[in-house]
Amino acid sequence: MLRIGPSGNSLSFYEQGHKRTKEAAAWLAGMGLNAYEYSFGRGVRISEEAAAEIAAAFAECDVEISSHAPYYTNFANPDPDMIEKSVGYIRQTLIAENMFGGKRTVFHPASCGKSERKDAVARAKYNIAAMMDSLGDVGFDFILCPETMGKLNQIGTVEEVVDFCTADKRLYPCFDFGHINSYTRGGIKGYDDYKRIIDYTAEKLGDKRAQEFHVHFSKIMYGEKGELKHLTFADDKYGPNYEGLAKLIDEYKLRPFIICESDGTQAEDALAMKRMHSAV
Numbered sequence: 001m002l003r004i005g006p007s008g009n010s011l012s013f014y015e016q017g018h019k020r021t022k023e024a025a026a027w028l029a030g031m032g033l034n035a036y037e038y039s040f041g042r043g044v045r046i047s048e049e050a051a052a053e054i055a056a057a058f059a060e061c062d063v064e065i066s067s068h069a070p071y072y073t074n075f076a077n078p079d080p081d082m083i084e085k086s087v088g089y090i091r092q093t094l095i096a097e098n099m100f101g102g103k104r105t106v107f108h109p110a111s112c113g114k115s116e117r118k119d120a121v122a123r124a125k126y127n128i129a130a131m132m133d134s135l136g137d138v139g140f141d142f143i144l145c146p147e148t149m150g151k152l153n154q155i156g157t158v159e160e161v162v163d164f165c166t167a168d169k170r171l172y173p174c175f176d177f178g179h180i181n182s183y184t185r186g187g188i189k190g191y192d193d194y195k196r197i198i199d200y201t202a203e204k205l206g207d208k209r210a211q212e213f214h215v216h217f218s219k220i221m222y223g224e225k226g227e228l229k230h231l232t233f234a235d236d237k238y239g240p241n242y243e244g245l246a247k248l249i250d251e252y253k254l255r256p257f258i259i260c261e262s263d264g265t266q267a268e269d270a271l272a273m274k275r276m277h278s279a280v
Contacts, residue, residue: 002249003064004258004274005035006266007216013267022050022057029061031271037259038100039068044092051099059101066104066145066214066257069093075127076110076120076155087131090144098140104214104257106145106174109164110155117155121163124155129167145172145214150179150227157183158197162204172209173201176216178261181240182227191244198248211254217242217273218261230263233272246276 009024018027021038028036036058040046058065070093073086093105110124128146135142146164149156158173158180165171175197181188188194202210219231219238231238249256260270 001034002255002258002274002277003035004270005033005037005063005260006270007037007068007259007261008039008266010267011264022054025054025057025061025063028063028267031267032274033267033270034063035066035257035259035270036063037066037068037106038097040093040096041068041071043070044089044096046096046099048099051096055099055101064257065097065100065102066106066259067093067097067100067102069105069107071108073107074110074113075131076113076115076124078113078115078123083127086127087134090131091135091138094135094138094142094144097142098138103141104143104145104172106147106214106216108149108154108156109146109161112153112155121155121160124160125164125167128164128171132168132170143170143172145174147174147214147216148176148179148183150176150182150220150222152183152226154226158200162201165205165209169209172213173205174214174216176261177240177245178216178218178220178230179227181238182220182222185222185224185226186239188240188244190241191247193240194245194248198252198254211252211256213254213256215245215256215258216261217245217258218263218266218269230261232262232265233269234265242273243276246273250278 070089112120146161161173219235221229260266262269
């Protein structure tokens with residue numbers, strides 16, 4: 001089964017009088033969507049009671065929740081104390097995600113800072129691998145998804161993210177195709193470009209993670225240094241377009257977890273994405 005849904009709540013969710021995340025479960029199910037990403041981008045702050053209410057509502061409607069760890073994780077930071085903080089943010093998010101009844105957490109791998117890129121990438125891989133060892137005590141199953149990033153000074157190309165995932169079988173790539181298109185300045189033209197990414201993933205990580213990877217999708221405005229601004233599907237200047245990815249997913253019989261990150265129309269655009277699949 002494909003899981004497709006939005007990151008957070010569309011403007012229309014609030015315009016229709018809804019206020020609380022737990023209400024999104026029935027709202028999304030009514031649209032025909034079955035996935036949702038809860039962002040802890042500014043910090044992990046949720047009570048056990050609120051998490052339990054959300055978990056119950058989403059389980060009843062068969063809408064699966066993934067989560068996004070705080071945006072400021074950086075596993076290339078040369079300061080050990082800052083690495084410890086990044087690991088702490090991941091641990092907090094995993095615990096919250098487990099309270100939601102979900103298993104997948106997305107995180108930002110790193111940025112170069114003042115380091116040479118190759119040195120920063122090597123440091124990030126080492127620290128991510130060490131983090132995975134340290135998380136062996138959490139007491140529940142989880143999947144962590146390092147995300148491809150959209151700006152040139154950030155670490156997170158397709159190749160870098162896939163290489164990070166070789167460190168542990170609980171690491172699955174999060175391909176943000178809007179980000180990939182941004183850092184390549186329009187490099188995703190269609191089916192063949194998606195195919196190259198997934199074939200490369202299968203070669204490096206094996207079939208399971210090449211089938212069940214995480215997806216972030218939106219059209220994104222970009223400039224010379226990469227990502228500038230998330231857009232909606234109404235935009236006809238910037239890509240990427242989803243049709244080629246939908247065709248590949250159907251042809252390869254893939255089972256990714258697909259999250260739309262359009263700016264304010266994420267649920268509506270997620271539904272448009274679902275309708276591009278032939279067997280959903």
